[in-house]
Amino acid sequence: MGYSLMVGVRSVGDWIGDRFEIFDVHEGGMSLVYVVCDHLGKSGRTVVALKTLKDELLRHKIRRSRFATECRLWVQLGQHPNIVQAYAVEIIEGKPYVVLELVQGGDLVRWIGSRRLNLVQSLRFGVQFCQGMEHATRQGLSCHRDIKPGNLLITEDGVLKITDFGLARICEEMVAFRPELADGTIPLADAPKSPQRIIFTDPRDQEARPIGFANPEATRTVRPSAQENAGAQANAASARSTPKTLGPPVPATNGPIGVAMPTPTTMEKEKETSDYVPLGEKADPRLTRSGAKLGTGAYMSPEQFRDPGSVDCRADIYAFGVVLFEMITGKLPFRGKSLDMLDRQHSHYEPPSIVPSIPRSHARVASSVDQLVQRCLKKDPADRFGTMSDLRKAILAILSRMGAK
Known part of the structure; x- marks a missing residue:
């Protein structure tokens, strides 16, 4: 699926794909974090965090790829009591998100x-x-x-x-x-x-x-x-x-x-x-x-x-x-x-x-x-x-x- 530049910052109540329902939104200068309900529960958790970069920073394919690659390295760390676990990297509508443990x-x-x-x-x-x-x-x-x-x-x-x-x-x-x-x-x-x-x-x-x-x-x-x-x-x-x-x-x-x-x-x-x-x-x-x-x-x-x-x-x-x-x-x-x-x-x-x-x-x-x-x-x-x-x-x-x- 191609990458859409028109997504912008989503709002509470919106869905990301057909899987994540948004309950809270945190916006910084470069990044977005959504507190979501994972209705498919692939991570084993109902409530997780989704982190991504803003659209303007992901226009180029190489930047999307670099972000996804770095996040996959985090996923490879696995589970540890003193590390926020990264469950997976999901590409939704061409945009990379890292699925995180919600602390x-x-x-x-x-x-x-x-x-x-x-x-x-x-x-x-x-x-x-x-x-x-x-x-x-x-x-x-x-x-x-x-x-x-x-x-x-x-x-x-x-x-x-x-x-x-x-x-x-x-x-x-x-x-x-x-x-x-x-x-x-x-x-x-x-x-x-x-x-x-x-x-x-x-x-x-x-x-x-x-x-x-x-x-x-x-x-x-x-x-x-x-x-x-x-x-x-x-x-x-x-x-x-x-x-x-x-x-x-x-x-x-x-x-x-x-x-x-x-x-x-x-x-x-x-x-x-x-x-x-x-x-x-x-x-x-x-x-x-x-x-x-x-x-x-x-x-x-x-x-x-x-x-x-x-x-x-x-x-x-x-x-x-x-x-x-x-x-x-x-x-x-x-x-x-x-x-x-x-x-x-x-x-x-x-x-x-x-x-x-x-x-x-x-x-x-x-x-x-x-x-x-x-x-x-x-x-x-x-x-x-x-x-x-x-x-x-x-x-x-x-x-x-x-x-x-």
């Missing part, structure tokens, strides 16, 4: 800055992340290339699932084709548009310092103001709120439907004169350029800035080191306002210590946790953990010392 609960973004994300839970998520990536490695995947909180979904039972395997390269190609179409994480049902982050009041706590210069305030504990605490509490309450029902087949949930949208990992860099976000200005890992949400530079390793095509699993370890830093501290280690700034920071500046953010009740493991995060964030890939298995074992050793599993 109810939202993404990790909603957890960061909330009380439920304590040190133990952060480390447990770290173990689950490593387990999912170890499985992907065994299936032949060398690198995810877009690890970030928006691509780490959390089920209602608190299980972390990695999503968007193999799509980072596609996004890079698409952004090169139409840079104004770059987008960030897909909006979640009933999720706040701009998740509240904990912003500390001491400017020294926000600085990234050049390698080789000691931070005299490394042991200084900075407490958020009452207003900032109130904001964090409000965010935690929002994360626990009940979403609107998506449709009759979707069971009731305590959180939003989580379906991540792919985002580009590279794009044209813009010049800036300052390396730091001014005190009081909220940092956003997705950078704004010409009105579009661009990139995930806040999580990119130094080598990914230089040569994104040659990275391996150690780039994912670096990216997760940033995620772990953010889970524990509520903020990013580097918060430049452009990719140029982030490139300099990730390549030449040392991340702050996370020790001040670790509660006194866990003081005896604070140094070990800090060393683990700092090792993940080493500039030279050879100085990081060599495999996901090595990282997982290091996290488990700390959890064991804490008397947790």
